[in-house]
Amino acid sequence: xxxxxxxxATAAALFALALSACGxxxxxxxxxxxxxxxxxxxxxxxxxxDPWIKAVTQDEGMTGVFGEITNSSQSExxxxxxxxxGADMVQLHEGTLEGADASMSEMEGGFVVPAGGSxxxxxxxxxxxxxxxxxxxxxxxxxxxxVEFEDGSTTTFDAAIRPYTGANEDYGDMEGDGTGDMExxxxxxxxxxxxxxxxxxxxxxxxxx
Amino acid sequence: MAAPEPDDARGGRxxxxxxxxxxxxxxxxxGIGAAGATAAHRLVGGADPAPGSESAPPHGGRxxxxxxxxxxxxxxxxxxxxxxxxLDLNEDADADAVRRLMVILSDNAARLTQGAxxxxxxxxxxxxxxxxxxxxxxxxxGLVERVDPDAVPEWLGPLPKFDRDDxxxxxxxxxxxVQVCADDPVTVSHAVRMMVRDAxxxxxxxxxxxxxxxxxxxxxxxxxxxxxxGQVDGTVNPKPGTEDFDHLVWGGxxxxxxxGGTSVVLRRIATDLDTWDEIDRPAREAVxxxxxxxxxxxxxxxxxxxxxxxATGPDGLTVIPSFAHVRRxxxxxxxxxxxxxxxxxxxxxxxxxxxxxxxxxxxxxxLRQFVPIQRRLDELxxxxxxxxxxxxxxxxxxxxxxxxxxxxATLLEG
Numbered sequence: 001x002x003x004x005x006x007x008x009a010t011a012a013a014l015f016a017l018a019l020s021a022c023g024x025x026x027x028x029x030x031x032x033x034x035x036x037x038x039x040x041x042x043x044x045x046x047x048x049x050d051p052w053i054k055a056v057t058q059d060e061g062m063t064g065v066f067g068e069i070t071n072s073s074q075s076e077x078x079x080x081x082x083x084x085x086g087a088d089m090v091q092l093h094e095g096t097l098e099g100a101d102a103s104m105s106e107m108e109g110g111f112v113v114p115a116g117g118s119x120x121x122x123x124x125x126x127x128x129x130x131x132x133x134x135x136x137x138x139x140x141x142x143x144x145x146x147v148e149f150e151d152g153s154t155t156t157f158d159a160a161i162r163p164y165t166g167a168n169e170d171y172g173d174m175e176g177d178g179t180g181d182m183e184x185x186x187x188x189x190x191x192x193x194x195x196x197x198x199x200x201x202x203x204x205x206x207x208x209x
Numbered sequence: 210m211a212a213p214e215p216d217d218a219r220g221g222r223x224x225x226x227x228x229x230x231x232x233x234x235x236x237x238x239x240g241i242g243a244a245g246a247t248a249a250h251r252l253v254g255g256a257d258p259a260p261g262s263e264s265a266p267p268h269g270g271r272x273x274x275x276x277x278x279x280x281x282x283x284x285x286x287x288x289x290x291x292x293x294x295x296l297d298l299n300e301d302a303d304a305d306a307v308r309r310l311m312v313i314l315s316d317n318a319a320r321l322t323q324g325a326x327x328x329x330x331x332x333x334x335x336x337x338x339x340x341x342x343x344x345x346x347x348x349x350x351g352l353v354e355r356v357d358p359d360a361v362p363e364w365l366g367p368l369p370k371f372d373r374d375d376x377x378x379x380x381x382x383x384x385x386x387v388q389v390c391a392d393d394p395v396t397v398s399h400a401v402r403m404m405v406r407d408a409x410x411x412x413x414x415x416x417x418x419x420x421x422x423x424x425x426x427x428x429x430x431x432x433x434x435x436x437x438x439g440q441v442d443g444t445v446n447p448k449p450g451t452e453d454f455d456h457l458v459w460g461g462x463x464x465x466x467x468x469g470g471t472s473v474v475l476r477r478i479a480t481d482l483d484t485w486d487e488i489d490r491p492a493r494e495a496v497x498x499x500x501x502x503x504x505x506x507x508x509x510x511x512x513x514x515x516x517x518x519x520a521t522g523p524d525g526l527t528v529i530p531s532f533a534h535v536r537r538x539x540x541x542x543x544x545x546x547x548x549x550x551x552x553x554x555x556x557x558x559x560x561x562x563x564x565x566x567x568x569x570x571x572x573x574x575x576l577r578q579f580v581p582i583q584r585r586l587d588e589l590x591x592x593x594x595x596x597x598x599x600x601x602x603x604x605x606x607x608x609x610x611x612x613x614x615x616x617x618a619t620l621l622e623g
Binding site for chain 2: 050052055138139140141160162163164166
């Protein structure tokens, strides 16, 4: 995984000084403690382990981002928004279970990650939802996701796109329901054999040209 | 214990076993020389358990590195269980699709072999026992052609026809081979499932063949396997780590992308155990030219004694008959040798079914090495009365990859 952090101009200038002072070989994290304390943002404490996205075609319209968020800072952080290239709408969703049916809805208040704690994003649970896709997300590629925190700081990570036949939530009465995408997501990911001749190899949901 | 223990557990265990067996001498008795050589390497880095300490940790925690210049699963001392799966690529899978497929499968392998779940593992608990899991990838002619027709090694494709073969299409061909080996069959099953499942957008299984050896720990490491005919099978085998091995297995003159790679020929050899039952022990030994009790040549005492093809008996005839397998399998050209790493299979269910040997042969160049041997056996080998090749497939085994890389990058990005 690869992670970049966006900071204030002041912090960036301080980092530049700190880096040049120590030969320029250090990571941002090696920055002297007082500067971190002075300018720490939520983005500084954010990390996500093993981020991945379920591969989908543009026609399928939406997909989820998963992984384990950790917060290495001394204070709570809250993910309040996200965006990603290839998705015109991105929401933070929470999953709930009714019987064996997972359903999901937009999360109030974002993902709150306790200081020193972790917050799993997983199929059937909370996740970042990519919607209104503008292109296929092909298995084996990566996608850069940007997350924004309560304090306005942001960071990005690259998520691996993987084939996955789970994560087929029932989207209830959410907007966008009229497209029929819901049924496709429930039925269309098996082995591709159920989609008929016109399905072929490229209709099984993973964007092979 | 769930967590893998890469080196301490293995080193410790190997060390102690090495001592029990008299060290290198004991290990050297390995016909599958891999066990000896690799165990010796590991002895260097491993820590001995304190004398009188508790029994060794479960072997399920042992791991084999995935990353490296060469793919694991060739030199690796053979694990107890293996599944070979061949996939056919979808018609619309282009070079970029192959790249993405190999990125995913390599990532799966990197995680699973170290006892970690795959990225999207739906049964992560099954990944907790690596048990020396290796996954080895091989490219069929179809895959390489699709990526770059000019990059196909000349030997990559079906072997020439042999008269004795009775090949069934369902056991041949395939664009991508995934060879999965481990000392635990559940581990193999799970790894195969993760691989095949994640390959689904790109292709579908063409065939899958599973085999077994003695279970882990049932015999000293390095013991030459026995096939289901009861024969010690694989006594004459190049030893990993030797110049001889490097030359025969890794020393190909293929295209650049294959530097550090090799080839695998997988032959499914059906064995007629019912008619084999009609053969008494002296005749069984004559068929092969080796003793059944310890695999020694009929002209020697111990398994690794050199075969004396010229020795004659009181009747004036050669002790090793003209039709004997050991005589026929030698061509006289030292380059015409291969490294074998076979597994038994047994699908008999009381009403029929088949048993035999998955003969996995590794060599730098199948046409130069495997084919001349097989030609001789095809012409004459009394063993042919009971064994028949019913499947045959050839794959290029590309070099390994480093962390963050993927197997096949040399072809796809070269």
